[in-house]
Every structure is written in C-alpha cells, then in structure tokens.
Amino acid sequence: MTFKAEYIWIDGTEPTAKLRSKTKILADGAEPPVWGFDGSSTNQAEGHASDLVLQPVFSCPDPIRGGDDILVLCEVLHTDLTPHASNTRALLRPVAEKFAAHQPVFGIEQEYTFFQGSRPLGFPENGYPAPQGGYYCGVGADEIFGREIVEKHLDNCLTAGLGISGINAEVMPGQWEFQVGPLSPLQVSDHMWVARWLLYRTAEAYGISATLDAKPAKGDWNGAGAHTNFSTRAMREGYEPIITACEALGDGDKPAVHVKHYGVGIEARLTGLHETAPWNEYSYGVSDRGASVRIPWQVEVDRKGYIEDRRPNANCDPYVVTRLMVDTCCTALEKAGQV
Known part of the structure; x- marks a missing residue:
C-alpha cells in the first residue's frame, strides 16, 4: 500500500514569494524523505546548476485528499545542504x-x-x-x-x-x-x-x-x-x-x-x-x-x-x-x- 505526500515549499519569486508543491508517492509507514526540484523554474537557481533540495520540517494530514495522505512543508537547501537564500525559516531558527x-x-x-x-x-x-x-x-x-x-x-x-x-x-x-x-x-x-x-x-x-x-x-x-x-x-x-x-x-x-x-x-x-x-x-x-x-x-x-x-x-x-x-x-x- 502507498500514500501521497504533497511537498510544499516557498519559492524565490520577488518581491513576494509564492508557494509551490508537488506530489510524492510513499510506501506505508515511510517517513517523508529529502527530495529535490528544479530551482530554475521557481526563481531559485539558474539552468546550468538548478538542482535544489527539499528538507521536510513539518507534516500534517492532507484534508483535501483525505485518507492517509499528508502535507509536507519543506525548507529549501542547496545540494551541499546549506540553506538557500530564499529560506527565511533557517534565519528564524537560531x-x-x-x-x-x-x-x-x-x-x-x-x-x-x-x-x-x-x-x-x-x-x-x-x-x-x-x-x-x-x-x-x-x-x-x-x-x-x-x-x-x-x-x-x-x-x-x-x-x-x-x-x-x-x-x-x-x-x-x-x-x-x-x-x-x-x-x-x-x-x-x-x-x-x-x-x-x-x-x-x-x-x-x-x-x-x-x-x-x-x-x-x-x-x-x-x-x-x-x-x-x-x-x-x-x-x-x-x-x-x-x-x-x-x-x-x-x-x-x-x-x-x-x-x-x-x-x-x-x-x-x-x-x-x-x-x-x-x-x-x-x-x-x-x-x-x-x-x-x-x-x-x-x-x-x-x-x-x-x-x-x-x-x-x-x-x-x-x-x-x-x-x-x-x-x-x-x-x-x-x-x-x-x-
């Protein structure tokens, strides 16, 4: 059996950031893993080096899909796992x-x-x-x-x-x-x-x-x-x-x-x-x-x-x-x- 995890993140659009999301299918009992996305399509990277990382930080039941499906809020990281410039949550944590x-x-x-x-x-x-x-x-x-x-x-x-x-x-x-x-x-x-x-x-x-x-x-x-x-x-x-x-x-x-x-x-x-x-x-x-x-x-x-x-x-x-x-x-x- 599987369930759907909707990964949500904040993009790099200026002057006001937008929300983005996409779906990952996970096996029952699995914790949402680190995932990735194309930052060149979200104003967070250039095309020649566009891989960025989604680090899950908060999850909750998905009320739209229901069942065992979940929403997964993520921080955006570089591939070296340092916070991206658009990641304002990382500045709040300390x-x-x-x-x-x-x-x-x-x-x-x-x-x-x-x-x-x-x-x-x-x-x-x-x-x-x-x-x-x-x-x-x-x-x-x-x-x-x-x-x-x-x-x-x-x-x-x-x-x-x-x-x-x-x-x-x-x-x-x-x-x-x-x-x-x-x-x-x-x-x-x-x-x-x-x-x-x-x-x-x-x-x-x-x-x-x-x-x-x-x-x-x-x-x-x-x-x-x-x-x-x-x-x-x-x-x-x-x-x-x-x-x-x-x-x-x-x-x-x-x-x-x-x-x-x-x-x-x-x-x-x-x-x-x-x-x-x-x-x-x-x-x-x-x-x-x-x-x-x-x-x-x-x-x-x-x-x-x-x-x-x-x-x-x-x-x-x-x-x-x-x-x-x-x-x-x-x-x-x-x-x-x-x-």
Missing part, C-alpha cells in the same frame, strides 16, 4: 532558540481577498459596491461573498490539525480573515504557510483566486494586513515588559527596518487612514487601531498580556516578522532584566 527562555508566543491575523477574474468577489461588473461598513462580520447574501469557501477552508485547516483559532468577514466585499495561534514563532509560521496553501487550494476548487495583496482595491477601502499579536512570559505576567517591548519597536532605526520587511506595498496600506498609522511614523497606544502597535484595553486593565503590531502586510513572510519581533523585543527585555 533566533527562536536564542530567546526560547522568554517563551515567545504569536497569534497572526491573516487577511485576504477573493477575486473572480479581475474583480474582488462581490464587486459588480459595472460600478462599485456600497461603501465599506456593513461587510465587516456581516450576514446576508447582499453583503457576504465567498462564505462557503471560507467555511471549507476552516474545516480543512482543522482537519489538518493546524492551530487556526477563528475566522471573520472583513470590511470589503470578498475580504476575509483567519487567525493562527497562539503558537511559538516556528509553529505559527509553519502553520500559517500551510494554511495559506490550503486557502489557495480550497478556493481553486470553486474557480476563485485568493490574494494577499496589501491594497487589493484602490480607493476608500481598508488594505489587507496580518496583524501580529505577540507576548513573552514576562509580558504575560506584568505590564512593564509590555511597555519595554513597545518602546523597543520604536527605538532608533527599528521602525524602518521592520516596515521594510513587513511586506510589499506597505506604503499604499499604511497611510494613516483606514485604521493604520503612517508607514514612516511609529506610535503605540492603548486600544488605538490608528497606532503602529496597539495595547488592547483589557491588557492595560489586567496589567499583563500582549501587544498587537498592526503594521505587517497580508503578504508578509511570517518567518521574517516573527524573527524581527522576537529579536527586537527580547533583546530589550533582557537588557531591562525582564526575562
């Missing part, structure tokens, strides 16, 4: 290990937009829909578009055993969100990438595409983000470390460095309007969705909890975002003796 004593935890809110052809799902062929407002967490066929796909994607993520924690409709027709976490840096990033792959595959079956574009519709519409909730053990136990983390994210060149690596098109989304802070200004505040970093109101009341970095784009790389946040915040917490 940072996560270095600050493991802080017990960093993330929850990421992944916004996305369904498209039917060249239009967001729910946009009329001629003209524009009613202004945003009624679509957010809405109910009814006049305001909600794509719910069947969203529910199927949720079921697929749960069947796969991913740490998905919720879904909701967003402020524009055809725009939705799912949340992954709370999980450790590597876990939340691995689960997010697989959840994204499942989103594309689930929508594919309905003839609909899903995009993580940061500003999928020009005009008076919110963009699409990946608000990133973060805490350490010290932050979950006291309020001072929360302020330390917020200050650290705004210190020196940190705002510019983070924003540069928070996803393509961030200037179009972080305008200071539509529940965002300007991309080139850093701020934090309690219950302030117009700040770069929000401290939820209940966190101030409880004097402990977490923060929400509202700057990452929907198209961000979670391996990069979690690495930057752990490195910046945990370094500052160690200097302050708040481990």
